[in-house]
Amino acid sequence: EAGVAQSPRYKIIEKRQSVAFWCNPISGHATLYWYQQILGQGPKLLIQFQNNGVVDDSQLPKDRFSAERLKGVDSTLKIQPAKLEDSAVYLCASSLGVGVQSFGPGTRLTVT
Amino acid sequence: SQKIEQNSEALNIQEGKTATLTCNYTNYSPAYLQWYRQDPGRGPVFLLLIRENEKEKRKERLKVTFDTTLKQSLFHITASQPADSATYLCALASNFGNEKLTFGTGTRLTIIP
Numbered sequence: 001e002a003g004v005a006q007s008p009r010y011k012i013i014e015k016r017q018s019v020a021f022w023c024n025p026i027s028g029h030a031t032l033y034w035y036q037q038i039l040g041q042g043p044k045l046l047i048q049f050q051n052n053g054v055v056d057d058s059q060l061p062k063d064r065f066s067a068e069r070l071k072g073v074d075s076t077l078k079i080q081p082a083k084l085e086d087s088a089v090y091l092c093a094s095s096l097g098v099g100v101q102s103f104g105p106g107t108r109l110t111v112t
Numbered sequence: 113s114q115k116i117e118q119n120s121e122a123l124n125i126q127e128g129k130t131a132t133l134t135c136n137y138t139n140y141s142p143a144y145l146q147w148y149r150q151d152p153g154r155g156p157v158f159l160l161l162i163r164e165n166e167k168e169k170r171k172e173r174l175k176v177t178f179d180t181t182l183k184q185s186l187f188h189i190t191a192s193q194p195a196d197s198a199t200y201l202c203a204l205a206s207n208f209g210n211e212k213l214t215f216g217t218g219t220r221l222t223i224i225p
Binding site for chain 1: 116121144146153154155156157158161201203205212213214215216217218
């Protein structure tokens with residue numbers, strides 16, 4: 001089966017600009033997650049979707065981050081405006097159940 | 113506050129020896145714990161899951177133990193190989209049904225030939 005797809009793989013922007021990331025989960029996986037992984041740290045959950053509904057977005061900085069999952073399949077994560085501290089790898093994961101998550105390769109964001 | 117600690121940032125082990133990684137947690141009652149492997153430039157890859165009522169799980173050269181009294185999990189790689197070099201992450205989930213994982217910071221393991 002095809003894995004979780006993410007694009008772009010790399011992005012460099014200046015602070016205060018906006019950026020969007022795209023994720024296509026494994027077919028049939030109802031649950032989709034976005035994580036932020038800062039260098040040297042473990043992934044931190046930003047938002048969790050079940051189909052196209054939000055289950056948990058308690059750690060999403062809602063003043064600048066937004067995410068949507070239209071039709072319960074693909075998802076986009078947007079940052080507007082970006083700050084220097086947003087430099088990180090943004091990981092998308094999906095799961096069928098029982099907690100095992102399949103991760104995409106991530107998007108490395110550099111904010112200058 | 114909830115905290116997950118992995119024993120060290122980096123661990124160097126001689127090839128052929130057993131590598132043991134530690135994951136400790138506080139202020140948490142996990143329903144299950146998972147271990148993931150992450151290579152540079154890639155997303156984490158699932159290795160093993162162990163439930164709160166299980167003491168030990170094995171998969172090929174991998175073994176995980178889970179002690180809810182000590183609030184600790186140990187991850188062992190026996191007969192280690194250079195290809196086992198990677199960062200290993202432990203992750204805890206509060207309950208089944210809500211699959212929200214909280215990750216530790218990871219341990220970077222290097223197997224020296």
